[in-house]
Amino acid sequence: MNRTLPRPGDPHNRERIPFYRNVKTIAILAQLIFVLVAGAALFYLWRNVTTGLAASNLAFGFGYLDDRAGFNLGETTIPFDASNSYLRAIVVGMLNTLKVGLAGVVLCSILGVSLGVMRLSANWLLRMLSTMYVELLRNTPLAVQLIFWYYAIILAIPPRSENAVLLPGGIFLSQIGIALPWLYPSYNFDRWLPWLLAALLTLVAVYLWRRRQIARSQRPGNPWLAALAVAAVVAGGGYLAASAGATTPDDLAVEVSPSRGTGSVYIDSDGDGMRGRGEEAVPFAPVVVTIPAARLQTNSANLIESQEVVYSTFRFPLIANGEYEEAEVVFREPEEAEGLSIHFERYPSIGTLYRDENGNGEFDEGENSYVEDGFRRGYNGLGLAMNIEGFERRLVSDRSGEVRTPIFTAPQLEGDQAGGGEEAGAGGAGGLAGGLGALFQPVERTTSVIETELELPTASPLVYSEASIPRSSYFGGVRLSTPFLALLLGLAIYTSAFVAEIVRGGIQAVPLGQPEAAKALGLSGVQSFFLVVFPQALRIIIPPMISQYLNLIKNSSLAILVTFSDFFQVSNTVGNQTGQFISVYVIILIGYLGLSLIFSLLLNVVNARLTLVER
């Protein structure tokens, strides 16, 4: 070692380092080479793609987004039909993804936190149950779970909406989906809006004031309580004031055709009493439809429900108990139905035809079918009519201003064969039809004969829309399809297992001294958990929880398994239709990366706020 080391601070004595051994040069060179290699690879791939595209006559671009989509979507949060553009279809898909994502986030948090707490319970059974739940769900693929929920739901509930399970609170459940009552902002919502803004301002103002006051008084307290109370009073009082001052717009009009079962609420700007072209529809307007006398028709049929043949059953559109004064169900051709009786499963809409073979005056098993030539047959194809008097239904127009009622026909007047005039003409046609009833049905669909009274009650700022089943689908309320439910359930339950583990880990990470100290200070178990342990655990829980939420939203791309129209599925359909796969994939990637970015920003904000300020 006779080489002298360069002495620092002595510029003349320093040995020159050759450039290829200079760390700085090497760094720059290495990066240059790396960038060149990566660039060359990218260029090679890009050239392959462009030549491939040119060969297959596909131009890269986004121009097609404005074209007509030409397909319908099963689930829409904003109005959409086949005439809208591809872009709008993709937006609808994104909104669906967000809808199932947000609902899933709420549901999985509730489930996950309860299960995570349960895993630490002193109760052995609870502990075991939640451990089993977590292990089972974490160790099976989400795809399997989604399929399971989808078929478990489909098989468990009635296939037809006419036969929906009616749950308390006006909830309908069938394979079409679930329908719940819902509150919608009506045309008078604007009157309440200033009050809502005022409530928001008071919330902020009172919160700030209380916070300062609490800080000054140096006593414990929660500024949110007073702020929320005052804001609630302002909003509630404002709602009452807005309802009291609510009016119906002067030219608000409604037309309903019971014979077609449709109608709409609109602004009658030219005052002719008819919905003309360009007259604006009014969404979420309450309407009371009253029909003094009318008739519903149906035929008995054999259906397959829950894997079993249901013989000789009939379904009128669902009429609830309070909606009519009098209703009776008769055979349209009594001669054909000689000896048959009617058994109601849900009066007056759903029932079974039977022949009272044992004469006990009641429907017994097997009486709704008979055996002919070795085959079991039911009494199907028999015409039935429900004569209904004083039908009254409160409806709320949907977001496109439409209302739907069951399809009514003109009432059967007594002695109508002999009667004259317009009404009897129509009724007579019905009577004449006799055995050819089905053929003559178009004649019965004369609109003028069904007397209809329509009323437009003044709407409060929020209107309560109840679901009904006018035909084979739901109307009103909020409707969630079966695929949506299966996806929501699958995602929420799957993610809740991961959330439960995070919560358990977070709680366990709180030093044991904390609950011990709380206990020593005289806090009860519940107090110690909610005031001491859980708030500290939240600091550890929230960051990984946010990435679980992002996972949930990304996993919603498995919607394709349950035929739910999410962002990925809709975009993929667009790709299939236009052949513009590459630009569609660019859109898909931008969409998901955007979501990821939002979540990581959120995560950074939360992390910054949660980091302990070290003293």
Added chain:
Amino acid sequence: MTTGRLPPRRYSGARGWLRANLFRGVGSSVATVLVGIVLVWATVGLLQFAFAEANWERLWVNLKLFAVFRYPVDLLWRPLVAAGVVLFAFGASSFGAEEGISRIIRGAFWQFFGLVCGLTLVAFIAGWQVAPFYLLAAGLGVLGFLAGRWLPALSQRAGLVWLVSLLAVPVLLYGIPGISGAMQVVPIRVWGGFMLTLVLTTGIVPSFPIGVALALGRRSKLPAIKYVCIGFIELIRGAPLIVWLFIANLMVPFLFNIGPDTVPSLGKAYIALTLFSSAYMAENVRGGLQSVPIGQSEAARALGLSGWQTTQLIVLPQAIRAVIPAIVGQAIGLFKDTSLVFILNLQDFFNVHNIVAQQPASIQVTGGIRLELTLFLAVTYFFFAYRMSVASRQLERLMGVGER
């Protein structure tokens, strides 16, 4: 004068256990009763479904589809021998230098050996033609175990044993090109079922070096390398796997300017799964790198080790040791995620159930057989994934990770 309180109650004996764990106060007792009722109801429902209502016949008839899909019947011995080779490697490596890890591998070996023995029994009772080869697979396992026990030369080179057996498996499954007869080529498109699921899960192996490279790149001080790696990792992690599978299906032919069917779907899926997994692997390894105290690399530099040597000899071994449990966790994730290859029309274990459910004979079963099939899928996936998560937990305890 202070009032005294009684000491906390102690519970002992069976009654004490019940009091302490199930009926400790009103709330606990109510919860016990309610949960008990729900559990009994669910168990009865499940048993009733499994033994009274379910139709397992369609599943039994289609077991071969679920196992290997359309792999030729007269060559079925090859996947079985491949399974035996893997079992051999398990057995041979269960007496390695490190007793802790060896014990974990031994546990896994016995469990899989038990499974193979059970299947052998079923095969002989049902009279399957390939039953002797089940026996052969079990025998290979025993052989490996004995070799590991008595041949230290073998058990000290567990890595080599695994390398050889992992190379033997694809040869056994695919065959040797240009040869007819016993080792004739079985085209990849007839692969499927659980075999395909396991083949795809091996994507975790190549994803490991890629992930380590990405993690090191992400921590590099050179901005060009650092940002390219960050970009790659975040891009991959930003979109769901299903999107990447779709993109791989469509883009691989375009990117490499080859015909749409030059690369089989399995290859495309393998590429997508591996790259996807490596991005997550990179994040895991990065966590491990961050957990190595800075003093370690400083000490290494002070001892005169170069940057590469420091990383390779000091930092990386410690980092990887710390993340082994996380890597096993990721293998579980990949095993479950392989079910998404239905996107590429691959008939993996999950997707076979669609085919079976749509067979005419299955449709004729009232109510369909979807629930039976999903139950079967869930149980099978659970068995393997849970086994891996048990191993992951054992490793965690062994490494002392997560201990406070």
